[in-house]
Amino acid sequence: MKNIFSVLCLCAIVLLLSACGNPTSVDVPNVVEEENGIEGVSEARPEEEDSPSFDTASIGQEEKQNWQDAYWEEITRAKTAATNAEMAGESVSYALYDMNKDGIPELMIRFGDCEANYEGRIYRFTDGVCQMLGSVGLGHGSFWTDPQEEGMIVAYGHMGYCSALRMWSDAEGLQTESLYQMDLNEHPELQEYPTPAEYVAGSVRIPETRGRFDLPLRNYDKISMWLEGDDDFSSRDPGYPDEDSEFYSRLISEDGIVCAVSADGFTNTPGNVHFSELLEKNVIYPYMRSNVRLGETRTADLNGDGRVDCLLSLLGDEEDYMVILSEEDGVVYAYLFFCPLHFDALDRYGTFLSTEHTPYAFRFLFEGEQCVLIEVPVSLFKN
Ligand SMILES: [Ca+2]
Ligand SMILES: [Ca+2]
Numbered sequence: 408m409k410n411i412f413s414v415l416c417l418c419a420i421v422l423l424l425s426a427c428g429n430p431t432s433v434d435v436p437n438v439v440e441e442e443n444g445i446e447g448v449s450e451a452r453p454e455e456e457d458s459p460s461f462d463t464a465s466i467g468q469e470e471k472q473n474w475q476d477a478y479w480e481e482i483t484r485a486k487t488a489a490t491n492a493e494m495a496g497e498s499v500s501y502a503l504y505d506m507n508k509d510g511i512p513e514l515m516i517r518f519g520d521c522e523a524n525y526e527g528r529i530y531r532f533t534d535g536v537c538q539m540l541g542s543v544g545l546g547h548g549s550f551w552t553d554p555q556e557e558g559m560i561v562a563y564g565h566m567g568y569c570s571a572l573r574m575w576s577d578a579e580g581l582q583t584e585s586l587y588q589m590d591l592n593e594h595p596e597l598q599e600y601p602t603p604a605e606y607v608a609g610s611v612r613i614p615e616t617r618g619r620f621d622l623p624l625r626n627y628d629k630i631s632m633w634l635e636g637d638d639d640f641s642s643r644d645p646g647y648p649d650e651d652s653e654f655y656s657r658l659i660s661e662d663g664i665v666c667a668v669s670a671d672g673f674t675n676t677p678g679n680v681h682f683s684e685l686l687e688k689n690v691i692y693p694y695m696r697s698n699v700r701l702g703e704t705r706t707a708d709l710n711g712d713g714r715v716d717c718l719l720s721l722l723g724d725e726e727d728y729m730v731i732l733s734e735e736d737g738v739v740y741a742y743l744f745f746c747p748l749h750f751d752a753l754d755r756y757g758t759f760l761s762t763e764h765t766p767y768a769f770r771f772l773f774e775g776e777q778c779v780l781i782e783v784p785v786s787l788f789k790n
Contacts, residue, residue, distance in 0.1 A: 474511050507762070560574065691728050694722060735775070
């Protein structure tokens with residue numbers, strides 16, 4: 408059974424901060440400069456000023472549509488410009504966070520095809536257009552929230568060294584200051600890299616998703632609610648399609664039609680097929696070694712929309728797969744994954760709480776032919 412880390416790597420749904428390596432004697436500031444250099448921005452400390460007054464006025468539906476459209480255009484442009492056009496949807500990823508707390512998130516796009524050349528470009532929707540604020544080196548780096556400031560944090564960890572920058576924007580553009588930097592070789596008592604959460608109360612890592620789908624962009628409100636520690640399990644008592652608690656078991660036993668789509672970019676998109684066809688060799692994945700058989704099934708409202716979905720594993724001789732079945736407007740979608748998550752980590756509200764291997768919980772978003780997995784800190788979920 409492939410473990411959860413395989414899922415994260417192979418499914419390529421979420422990006423994890425790479426945080427391991429052998430310490431070397433490289434000078435820390437040089438490493439920071441080389442890897443984390445800021446392009447086209449000046450380094451400055453924030454001026455003394457009043458505490459920021461966050462304007463959290465609600466953003467109208469039309470304006471929301473506008474920034475979402477503008478950001479998706481920018482992400483699409485990034486994918487078009489990606490060096491490997493075929494895998495552009497996989498190599499470009501994005502995240503959203505309201506850096507200046509004005510009610511509209513900023514967009515961060517990760518460019519590059521490996522840790523060595525990752526670059527994060529930060530955009531803001533202002534006066535009806537998407538403007539780039541600046542860019543930051545993102546090799547071995549990730550974005551973190553800065554809840555009490557009009558800013559955002561970028562944290563790095565590599566080869567025994569770690570650092571973090573606080574970032575904000577003013578009339579001059581994107582500004583940064585060092586939040587911390589540390590050589591773990593000098594702190595043998597530390598087993599792991601510190602995180603921004605140890606320096607900034609309430610800071611959590613901002614989920615990044617691959618640029619294949621706009622679903623995370625359209626569901627920014629929901630994801631930011633998760634990040635603030637609220638769940639949206641509006642329906643703690645979700646209903647079954649057709650109010651039939653046997654809906655999914657019947658679909659399987661009667662070999663109903665499903666619209667099967669790749670959820671991870673690695674599996675196939677077979678389209679409309681009978682459920683049993685998913686069990687045949689090479690239907691789910693091009694390089695299967697055998698047919699597969701039905702393994703475990705679980706039901707839960709996996710995407711928090713108030714309707715029960717069905718999660719199942721398909722077991723092969725050497726590899727396993729995972730499928731989510733979800734009925735939507737009369738169509739049963741089958742979202743296909745290369746490897747299963749640990750079903751035991753699934754709580755009854757549809758969240759994967761895997762505390763053993765990772766401090767992150769996983770929530771699904773899916774709709775139509777899009778399905779993504781979003782990571783949020785386990786500590787935020789107090790089910
Ligand atoms: Ca903003
Ligand atoms: Ca659901």
